[in-house]
Amino acid sequence: MVSIFEIQSVTKSFGEFTAIKDVSLDLPEGKVTSLIGPSGCGKSTLLKLMLGLEQADQGSVRFRDSEVCDLDLEKFRQKIGYVIQTGGLFPHYTARENIILMAQYLGWPANEIDMRLEELINLTSFPVGGLDKFSGELSGGQRQRVALMRALMLKPDVLFLDEPLGALDTIIRHDLQTDLKQIFSKLNMTVVLVTHDMAEAVYLADHLVLMSEGGIVQQGKLADMVHKPADPFVTRFLTAQRHINDMLEQAK
Helix, strand or coil: CCEEEEEEEEEEEECCEEEEEEEEEEEECCCEEEEECCCCCCHHHHHHHHHCCCCCCEEEEEECCEEHHHCCHHHHHCCEEEECCCCCCCCCCEHHHHHHHHHHHCCCCHHHHHHHHHHHHHHHCCCHHHCCCEHHHCCHHHHHHHHHHHHHCCCCCEEEEECCCCCCCHHHHHHHHHHHHHHHHHHCCEEEEEECCHHHHHHHCCEEEEEECCEEEEEECHHHHHHCCCCHHHHHHHHCCCCHHHHHHHHC
């Protein structure tokens, strides 16, 4: 299987705190990989290293056989869609203006922008009437759909989602999980999902990477983690999840 990102023996510290400890990981192209684990385990830091927002103290982060730190980062990041937990929308822009911002900056023709916007509206089931509303006038679920459309506007090679549903209430989160699964299936693209919710990771991802204290404890399928835990932490993390019974059923 072809790897789009190759992470080899990476360590990253902030002062005296080591956020990532000797991590090696290959991310398969065209698959959904979920980085899971408790808060502060290094998930988001690993994502930032892949984005080039942080640079490793030791080790190598490669994108399609090139060191990320050696790439033209502006052009590289145009190949990566990135959605954060709060959406990160510009409050003084309408939904439409947020979505098309980078396409306009790069000089896309107006008709091409309109065609891509229509594709994304259909993909995410976003109401057309919401395009001219400011972020403060949108619901939490609508804001995240706008953030997702903005991340997909440039037709990126990879989509990074950093706790994209963490701030939403249960019902909206459930609906968006369902929609995201359908979107991933339609796009057939490489996705990296960061979450602390194991049930969400299992539902959305093809490959699970469980982290703790800056390192990878185990990776693979849920069934392996349930029946062949690599460390006592794996079992502790699974049993701490509210949806453990559902996950156990899926692992059978």
